[in-house]
Amino acid sequence: xxxxxxxxxxxxxxxxxxxxxxxxxxxxxxxxxxxxxxxxxxxxxxxxxxxxxxxxxxxxxxxxxxxxxxxxxxxxxxxxxxxxxxxxxxxxxxxxxxxxxxxxxxxxxxxxxxxxxxxxxxxxxxxxxxxxxxxxxxxxxxxxxxxxxxxxxxxxxxxxxxxxxxxxxxxxxxxxxxxxxxxxxxxxxxxxxxxxxxxxxxxxxxxxxxxxxxxxxxxxxxxxxxxxxxxxxxxxxxxxxxxxxxxxxxxxxxxxxxxxxxxxxxxxxxxxxxxxxxxxxxxxxxxxxxxxxxxxxxxxxxxxxxxxx
Numbered sequence: 001x002x003x004x005x006x007x008x009x010x011x012x013x014x015x016x017x018x019x020x021x022x023x024x025x026x027x028x029x030x031x032x033x034x035x036x037x038x039x040x041x042x043x044x045x046x047x048x049x050x051x052x053x054x055x056x057x058x059x060x061x062x063x064x065x066x067x068x069x070x071x072x073x074x075x076x077x078x079x080x081x082x083x084x085x086x087x088x089x090x091x092x093x094x095x096x097x098x099x100x101x102x103x104x105x106x107x108x109x110x111x112x113x114x115x116x117x118x119x120x121x122x123x124x125x126x127x128x129x130x131x132x133x134x135x136x137x138x139x140x141x142x143x144x145x146x147x148x149x150x151x152x153x154x155x156x157x158x159x160x161x162x163x164x165x166x167x168x169x170x171x172x173x174x175x176x177x178x179x180x181x182x183x184x185x186x187x188x189x190x191x192x193x194x195x196x197x198x199x200x201x202x203x204x205x206x207x208x209x210x211x212x213x214x215x216x217x218x219x220x221x222x223x224x225x226x227x228x229x230x231x232x233x234x235x236x237x238x239x240x241x242x243x244x245x246x247x248x249x250x251x252x253x254x255x256x257x258x259x260x261x262x263x264x265x266x267x268x269x270x271x272x273x274x275x276x277x278x279x280x281x282x283x284x285x286x287x288x289x290x291x292x293x294x295x296x297x298x299x300x301x302x303x304x305x306x307x308x309x
Contacts, residue, residue, distance in 0.1 A: 008248055015241045022234045029227040036220050043213045050206050057199045064192045067185050074185070078178035085171035092164035095157045102154035106147045113148045117141055 106113075120141045124134055271281050 008245060011241050011245050011248070015238060015245070018234050018238045018241065022231060022238070025227050025231050025234070029224055029231070032220050032224055032227070036217060036224070039213055039217050039220070043210055043217065046206055046210050046213070050203060050210070053199050053203050053206070057196055057203070060192050060196050060199070064189060064196070067188055067192070071182055071185050071189075074178050074181050078175055078182075081171045081174040081178065085168050085175060088164050088168035088171055092161050092168055095161035095164055099154050099157035099161060102150050102157065106151055108147065110148065110151045113144050113151065117144045117148065120144070 108116075120137050123129070124137055124141075129137065267284065274281055
């Protein structure tokens with residue numbers, strides 16, 4: 001009995017230790033699960049940030065493509081303007097060359113020609129000239145008028161030259177404006193490239209942090225699973241200890257019951273002997289005799305003894 005009690009005490013201590021260990025692991029595991037919740041939330045936020053940065057980067061890259069397309073279009077327009085500028089300059093130079101040829105050929109300014117013609121005409125009108133002299137003067141006037149007509153016609157060359165130069169200047173201004181627009185857009189490209197580069201660096205850094213968090217989460221998940229497995233083992237051990245204690249208690253109860261039954265039978269036997277002898281029975285002896293069903297047998301034996309007497 002003492003050995004059984006000692007075993008029960010050992011099992012009870014074992015059960016206490018197992019429960020303490022189970023609580024300790026459960027509490028530690030609950031703490032790790034809370035950490036996992038926090039880490040997963042942080043990772044979700046970082047993943048959302050990565051999505052946002054990727055979308056921002058895509059928009060910036062698309063804007064950069066648009067600017068490149070704008071630059072290509074401006075360059076095309078610039079080349080077209082340069083071509084028109086060269087054509088206008090060539091046209092202007094051609095009209096200027098024609099004008100210069102006439103002026104060079106005449107060699108006398110228009111006002112001088114007009115003054116000479118007027119002087120010759122006054123001479124014819126005011127002087128008495130021979131036919132030969134007058135004919136010569138008329139011929140000279142005709143020559144001068146022909147030169148004057150050439151200079152008058154040359155004015156149209158000069159007008160067209162000025163118009164062509166004006167057109168060339170307009171195209172030159174367009175080219176200069178195109179250069180400014182290209183310069184402005186190249187500046188925008190540098191700014192966009194800087195923003196994209198900054199986002200890409202942040203993306204790389206954030207992805208590295210996400211990978212680190214994922215690794216940490218995986219380790220903690222593994223730890224949680226291991227602790228759950230250990231808790232299952234401990235719980236099984238607790239069940240086994242409980243079963244052993246139950247078995248011990250069952251054996252002890254049966255032993256006590258058997259001992260009580262033996263005592264009750266012995267007491268009942270003693271009570272029957274006393275009853276036969278006509279001795280007074282105690283309450284416990286009477287109870288034991290009744291519980292064992294020995295009271296009727298005792299009465300029969302006593303009656304038989306009295307008949308024989």
